[in-house]
Amino acid sequence: MKLCAYRCKTCGKRTHPARFVCDSCGGREFVQEPLEGPVRLLTYTRVHNLPAGINKPHLDFGIVEFENGVRVSGQLELHSPAAIGMKLEASSGVVRVLQGEEITGFIFREP
Numbered sequence: 001m002k003l004c005a006y007r008c009k010t011c012g013k014r015t016h017p018a019r020f021v022c023d024s025c026g027g028r029e030f031v032q033e034p035l036e037g038p039v040r041l042l043t044y045t046r047v048h049n050l051p052a053g054i055n056k057p058h059l060d061f062g063i064v065e066f067e068n069g070v071r072v073s074g075q076l077e078l079h080s081p082a083a084i085g086m087k088l089e090a091s092s093g094v095v096r097v098l099q100g101e102e103i104t105g106f107i108f109r110e111p
């Protein structure tokens with residue numbers, strides 16, 4: 001399952017996740033665009049006390065910015081230590097299983 005940006009048909013502002021009303025112009029019609037590819041890491045944190053459905057001892061989360069300006073959060077899967085400003089590649093995948101349901105989210109890795 002691919003994750004998407006939602007581009008306002010009126011003013012062009014992109015958001016993720018979807019909104020009912022554009023917070024920039026009040027528009028209500030959006031076009032879906034694939035949201036993947038190169039991103040820049042804005043900030044990150046490590047979480048040790050994880051909710052049910054994530055079977056890992058800890059997880060690193062980051063907020064990134066796509067080249068189109070959309071900012072999203074997701075899981076970091078890095079081989080080297082995270083650093084603000086580093087270039088990463090965004091993809092989507094199963095990040096959690098909750099009562100048998102797979103939850104799709106962003107995963108960021110080194111290019």
Ligand SMILES: [Zn+2]
Pocket residue numbers: 008009010011012013022023024025026027
């Ligand atoms: Zn708009």
